[in-house]
Amino acid sequence: MKPKIYITRKLPDAIIAQLSEVCEVSMWENEEEPVPREVLEKEMQQVNGLFCLLTDNIDKSLISQSSQLKIISNMAVGYNNIDIEAATEKGIMVTNTPGVLxxxxxxxxxxxxxxxxxxxxxxxxxxxxxxxxxxxxxxxxxxxxxxxxxxxxxxxxxxxxxxxxxxxxxxxxxxxxxxxxxxxxxxxxxxxxxxxxxxxxxxxxxxxxxxxxxxxxxxxxxxxxxxxxxxxxxxxxxxxxxxxxxxxxxxxxxxxxxxxxxxxxxxxxxxxxxxxxxxxxxxLPHIGSAGINTRIKMASLAASNLIEGILGRIPKHLVNS
Structure with missing residues (x-):
C-alpha cells in the first residue's frame, strides 16, 4: 500500500504524476482559495506526508493531531508558517525549496x-x-x-x-x-x-x-x-x-x-x-518567485523532498536536522 499524502493547493499535472508514482495523493482542488482549517485538520490525522504552501498555517495544534505524519514539505524558501519546534518534537521532518527561485x-x-x-x-x-x-x-x-x-x-x-x-x-x-x-x-x-x-x-x-x-x-x-x-x-x-x-x-x-x-x-x-x-x-501581491518555470521547479523540488522523507531518507533540504 502506498503512503498517503495531502496537497493543500492544486498543482500542475506533471507534479501530481511525480508524486503519484510513490504516494496515494489527495489534494485540495481549489486553485485560488486556501484549504479550510477543518479540512486540513481531518487530512493531517490520516496522512504520512503534507505538501503545503507559505499561506498554510501549520501550527502546533495541527501538528499535535497528526499521528502518522513523517514529513511536511513547504513549497517556499521561508518556513515561518510552520511550527518547526512542534514538528521536531514529534520527529516530523520539515523541508523547503531554496535555490531555485x-x-x-x-x-x-x-x-x-x-x-x-x-x-x-x-x-x-x-x-x-x-x-x-x-x-x-x-x-x-x-x-x-x-x-x-x-x-x-x-x-x-x-x-x-x-x-x-x-x-x-x-x-x-x-x-x-x-x-x-x-x-x-x-x-x-x-x-x-x-x-x-x-x-x-x-x-x-x-x-x-x-x-x-x-x-x-x-x-x-x-x-x-x-x-x-x-x-x-x-x-x-x-x-x-x-x-x-x-x-x-x-x-x-x-x-x-x-x-x-x-x-x-x-x-x-x-x-x-x-x-x-x-x-x-x-x-505587489507577493509575486517574487512568480516565473512559470521557477514555480514548476519549486513544486518539483518540494515533491522530491516529500518523496525522500516518505521513503525514510533524509531530504537534501531538511530545515530541522
Missing part, C-alpha cells in the same frame, strides 16, 4: 526598484486616466538608478544575485549581513558597512533577510529616520521585517521618498490598508 526573485526585486524609482505605475495610471495633456520639464520625475548607491540588507543568494544586476547599472553596492562575505566582495566589487552607514548613504535600500524573531522590524522608526529624504525602500523578503506603521508615517512625513513592497505583515493584504492608498508606494 534566486534569479527570479532577484529579477522581481530589481524590477520593483525600477518601477518605484521611476513611478511607472503612477505614470501608467496618469495616461489611462486621460490626464496626459502636455509635457512639462518636471512631470512625473523620479529617482535616477544608474550610478546610484544600493544598500542590501541580507546578502544571501538573492542578495548576491541582486548585486550582480545592480553592477550592470554601475551602482555603488553596499551591504550589511550578520557575517561578511569576503568572496562576494571580491567577485562583485561590493562593500560591507554597518547597518547605520548603509541606511544613511544608500539611495535605495533593499531588505532581503529571512523572517525570524531576530529580524522582526529590521526596518523600524529609527532605521527609517536614518535614510535620505530622497531614498527608496524595497522589501521582497517578508512583511514582518518592516514595521508597516512606521513606514507609513515615514512616507507621509516625507522622511523617505517611496517604497516598493511585494510582501506584507498580513497576506493577502487588506485592500483598505493605509500603505495601498499612497501614490508613492508600489505594492
Amino acid at each position: 534566486t534569479e527570479t526573485t532577484a529579477d522581481l526585486t530589481f524590477a520593483l526598484l525600477m518601477a518605484t524609482a521611476r513611478r511607472l505605475i503612477e505614470a501608467s495610471d496618469y495616461l489611462h486616466e486621460g490626464k496626459w495633456e502636455t509635457w512639462s520639464p518636471m512631470q512625473l520625475t523620479g529617482q535616477d538608478i544608474y550610478g546610484a548607491t544600493l544598500g542590501i540588507i541580507g546578502l544571501g543568494r538573492i542578495g548576491e544575485a541582486l548585486a550582480k544586476r545592480a553592477k550592470g547599472f554601475d551602482m555603488n553596492v553596499l551591504y550589511y549581513n550578520r557575517s561578511r562575505k569576503f568572496v562576494a566582495e571580491e567577485q562583485l566589487g561590493i562593500h560591507y558597512v554597518d547597518k547605520e552607514t548603509l541606511l544613511k548613504e544608500s539611495d535605495f535600500v533593499c531588505v532581503l533577510v529571512p523572517f525570524t524573531p531576530e529580524t522582526k522590524n529590521t526596518i523600524d522608526q529609527n532605521e527609517l529616520a536614518l535614510m535620505k529624504p530622497s531614498s527608496v525602500l524595497i522589501n521582497t523578503a517578508r512583511g514582518g521585517v518592516v514595521n508597516e506603521d512606521a513606514l507609513y508615517k515615514a512616507l507621509i512625513n516625507n522622511e523617505i521618498w517611496a517604497a516598493g513592497l511585494d510582501v506584507f505583515e498580513v497576506e493577502p493584504v487588506p485592500s483598505d490598508h493605509p500603505l495601498l492608498k499612497l501614490p508613492n508606494v508600489v505594492a
